[in-house]
Amino acid sequence: MLPYAPWVVWIFPLVMAFTHFIWERISTKLRDFMAVSTGFVSAIFAASMIPDVLNGYTYVDGVRYEIPFDWVAIKWIPTPGIVINVGVIVDPLSVFMANIVAWISSFIFLYSVEYLHGDRGITRYWMLVNFFIGAMELLVMADNLLMMFFGWEGVGLASYALIGYWYEDRKEYWIDEYPPSHCGMKAFITTRIGDVGLLISIVIIFLYAGTLNYVDLATSAGWIASMAKQGILLFTLILLFLGPIGKSAQFPLHVWLPEAMAGPTTVSALIHAATMVKAGVYLIARLDLVLYSANIVSGGVAFEYLKEFFLVVAWIGAFTAFLAASMGMVANQIKKVLAYSTVSQLGYMFAALGAAGLLMEHAEAFVDAFMAGISHLFSHAVFKALLFLSAGAIGHAIESYMLKDMGGLKKYMPKTFLVMLVGALSLSGVPPFNGFWSKDSILHGLMSEGLYSLYLVLAVTAVITVFYTFRMIGLAFYGEESSHVKHLVEEGHKPHDPGLYMMVPLWILAFGSILSGFLIPSVSNMFSPAFEALGIEHEVLKEVYLFSLDKFVFKTIASISMPIAIGIIVVGLAPAYYGFITYKYDVRGLVDRSPILRALWTFLFNRWYINAFYYRVFVDGVLSVSNGVFNYLEANGAGAAFKDGYTVLSNVVRRIQTGVLRMNMAYIIIGILLILSLILYAL
Amino acid sequence: MIDILNLSIGEALVLTSVLLVAIGLFAVVTRRNLLRIVIGIEIIATGVNLNFIAMSIFKHGPYIDPTAHALTIISIVLDGALVGVALALTLVVYRKFRTLDTDEIRRLRW
Known part of the structure; x- marks a missing residue:
């Protein structure tokens, strides 16, 4: 494998993701080039691990290791009893997935250059997709479940941001x-x-x-x-x-x-x-x-x-x-x-x-x-x-x-x-x-x-x-x-x-x-x-x-x-x-004529009503509960009673105030001095 | 002046910090302008920070205690945040009452 390939394959895209705004300042062509080549570099590093896996062993710093090879870099959480490392696993499954991810995404990056040409948010797009492949490669190369989970959440984040890429909602x-x-x-x-x-x-x-x-x-x-x-x-x-x-x-x-x-x-x-x-x-x-x-x-x-x-x-x-x-x-x-x-x-x-x-x-x-x-x-x-x-x-x-x-x-x-x-x-x-x-x-x-x-x-x-x-x-x-x-x-x-x-x-x-x-x-x-x-x-x-x-x-x-x-x-x-x-x-006519097919079509088109059910129960349910809480606890009821009670109370208490800030401050200082001297006396 | 009073550097620092706190307190108690009060509070904070540093000198051992320095750096950063909030409040007060005189702003007295 190329030196440090299991690490470079995910760290490199993650780092590059945050540099595209710099390249954009120089030229948009350069930015597109850097983003696409990030994909291909990652892919080449991923591909370089295949021969080691096929052989069944690999060399790191001249030492021979059998596959699956667990390459631990640092102790991440080294507390006694809890040892979680930052490491990568080089085994057929991870290398296979790494190659799928890196190569497919590289070709898709190439396609994006023309597909998204002239879009306003393209720097954001490159940042997010490069971050995505970094996180995905981390997910597959990680040698433990916790590190995997970080990649798992990273790809979820990238997915969220890219689905809402056209956030103006045109x-x-x-x-x-x-x-x-x-x-x-x-x-x-x-x-x-x-x-x-x-x-x-x-x-x-x-x-x-x-x-x-x-x-x-x-x-x-x-x-x-x-x-x-x-x-x-x-x-x-x-x-x-x-x-x-x-x-x-x-x-x-x-x-x-x-x-x-x-x-x-x-x-x-x-x-x-x-x-x-x-x-x-x-x-x-x-x-x-x-x-x-x-x-x-x-x-x-x-x-x-x-x-x-x-x-x-x-x-x-x-x-x-x-x-x-x-x-x-x-x-x-x-x-x-x-x-x-x-x-x-x-x-x-x-x-x-x-x-x-x-x-x-x-x-x-x-x-x-x-x-x-x-x-x-x-x-x-x-x-x-x-x-x-x-x-x-x-x-x-x-x-x-x-x-x-x-x-x-x-x-x-x-x-x-x-x-x-x-x-x-x-x-x-x-x-x-x-x-x-x-x-x-x-x-x-x-x-x-x-x-x-x-x-x-x-x-x-x-x-x-x-x-x-x-x-x-x-x-x-x-x-x-x-x-x-x-x-x-x-x-x-x-x-x-x-x-x-x-x-x-x-x-x-x-x-x-x-x-x-x-x-x-x-x-x-x-x-x-x-x-x-x-x-x-x-x-x-x-x-x-x-x-x-x-x-x-x-x-x-x-x-x-x-x-x-x-x-x-x-x-x-x-x-x-x-x-x-x-x-x-005429399939459409057939569906229109037959009531059974029509009902089936509606059922399937509404996705078995599962989506509607989720919206009705979870979205509408949460909304109605929160509206109820607002109406009956915040605006009226307990919340209002609390507010009114507090107003009455403060109207009583404020009668003992002079309102002169300097006097209050002086009293505070005198009080502190008294307490301090008491403490010193007790000592 | 250290030579005249025959103080060690630690004692001199403690003395300075006490002076700073006292000046700050004086400003807070006697001034009526909100901005001056904020400045007074900042002077108190500076005195307290200096006191921390001064106390770290008295630790026995080969090195000065670094904990105090670390705490002081945190404290300075927090001071920055504090002065930001205080100035923002001052600005709001000025916009609302068109004055910074604390005796004019006596809403606490009904």
Whole structure:
């Protein structure tokens, strides 16, 4: 690795974030250059750690260390009994995440240069996104839960500020009835609910384990056994899971992500699709590894609780996948479709990682499900960034994200259409795009391990995914031109493909979506040091089909899941194709005519009424309580009585005052002197 | 003057601080202008700070006690905040009553 790479990768962006206002004074070009190159420098440092992980060892100052390598810099809280260090962990999971974050964000920075050109707050934008990657890299590189939590809160802050980036709340940036500043606040408050749970569980774990270091937690079994004996293990782990639920927008805290689309599209792509929402997935993956080891060391005494916990994780994931996909079918805004699909795909990852935890007793099945989740994280980061950036290109061209303002854009924006189609095919899981390989490995893993109910939910979700993806493509690029597009053409603002800065990242990501499916075995091999550190033999790993390219390709194609995958695509594509691409069937008329479909449409469009329920209970509830307190305690009642009583009292007391300040002062001094002399006399 | 009175430097500092506090108290008690009173309070604060420094000299041992110096620095910073608030209040009083004479501002007496 490059010198100090695990440190530079997060410290450098954090420092650079606060220098952009200086570069701006010199030249805006220089500022853009510095911000983009910060991303690429961080990415190069992140990439330089890959060879060490592949080798399974690394050299620091000429000394050889095995992977996972826990590099402690200083003792952060060195009180006896409480030792928390500032350190980084170099292991496959952290290096993998660091690379995803750094590379995807670098391409998105490049795209932002053109996308946000001429915006007023662009220095603030660069500061916040650079701060974001710094915090995110800190989150993934940290070697203990507390340091991780700092990064966790940092990305939450950056997310809040970037959702509300257009804080003037101009009407064109509203998401339905919510202005951007409101959306940012909503995201911040919703994720904070989960973070409180996470923080409480960190404290509980610390009370039992006396350490927060991942490696120490994995190798010491005492904490897990004593927590299981006192019956709070499940409770603590579920509190911990609240953090990922909030950050990764899983049910019941999924409501913030659709509104998070109020920010610039680059932010939606970077933070709310490709990287930040993966923080929760990362934490669960980390927990998988830690608990796998702790379970073995403790002799399996707590396995039943762990099993229950991972069952909760898997089912929350699977349910969220279905919930969000069903909402995506009727969304009216291109970015909202993508937001729902992000929530849905994150559900897949949670289902896979939860299943990995469930199958902890069988090393091979554990590795299989774990790698399936990780590979879906990998391909989702690529194709969802691509989809969002193409949606941004459309929005850039027609200045609207409403699907009703699009239609017939294919002939105006052929290049954008092409890259977006690649993303859509990938999202729907069409071979040979990367989404197919990773989604299939999740479904295949669930089926072969006999988790049929999870499998069924996710397979149905996959059908819905194909439908809403091609509905979106059809509404945007096919059919008749909307009045908005016609209006633009008449005015001479013909929609057109974006320029070089925006196209290059799109081409690169499209290329990645096509090919990166074949990188999944390499990613799996990169993870083998982590599994070997857990005590899983190399021979066992070789048996898992995800670890060699030929086995991976042939087993996927030859297995039973291949015809099922094709069936899923056909069932999902057919209605979307005839309804929204060729317009042979009038879907809108069908929905209007049938009362049942109409009711279902309303139910889905109102997001199962979950959002409305939260607003009614929490927002209106708090407001009515505080209004009640104000009206009956402050303005009238106790508050008023207090005020009146005080006025009466002070009118009595002020009669003994002379009001001469100098006399009062003199009395005070005399009093002090008297007291002092008394004290001195007593001494 | 130290030579004439035959004082050590610590004693001289204590004496000075006592003088400063006394001057300040005198100003606070005798002046009617609010601004002068604020200045008097600042003089008292300076005397107290100086007293801290002076006392640190009397500590037995190889070094002067650094705690007093640290406290004094904090105290000076707080003085800055205090004088800010006091001047702001003075300004408000002036805007409200168009005078700074404390005998004119006798709202405490009904």
